[in-house]
Amino acid sequence: MTAGALLTAPYDVHAVRADFPILSRQVAGRPLVYLDNASSSHKPTQVLDAERAFVEQHYSNVHRGVHTLSQEATDAYEAARDTVAAFLGAADPHEVVFTKNATEAYNLVAYSFGNAAAGSA
Structure with missing residues (x-):
């Protein structure tokens, strides 16, 4: 492992979750955790925005x-x-x-x- 690899910023899971609108939901009073990605994966806002722009234009x-x-x-x-x-x-x-x-x-x-x-x- 290089010194550069040790200095990388920590993975910000909260920032990633914020990109996925569905993950703002609560299920049984707790934040949604979705683990069925082999079957169907949710899309981040950036993808939804790009898809909408493509479909509309x-x-x-x-x-x-x-x-x-x-x-x-x-x-x-x-x-x-x-x-x-x-x-x-x-x-x-x-x-x-x-x-x-x-x-x-x-x-x-x-x-x-x-x-x-x-x-x-």
Whole structure:
């Protein structure tokens, strides 16, 4: 462990909780604690705001139209891919594949590994 790692600011769980509107709820007189994220995850305010702005101003199909809204939606989608690729350190944004859920992602990885193993024999 480096000295720099020891000097990082402590994780502020209260600041993170404040970003999630649902976590302001009380259940049985106590702050809500939600642990079922494998099934459904709640969204922070920043995501809700971005989704609302997109739906109100740019909502359309992605990669399927030539009209303005479709082009704007496609541009936003590809910009998100670029952001994720940079965050992950991907060599190319096309290495990032979006799936609709974890099950589809796991199946895609398993299928890809299966094909790679079959071709290596």
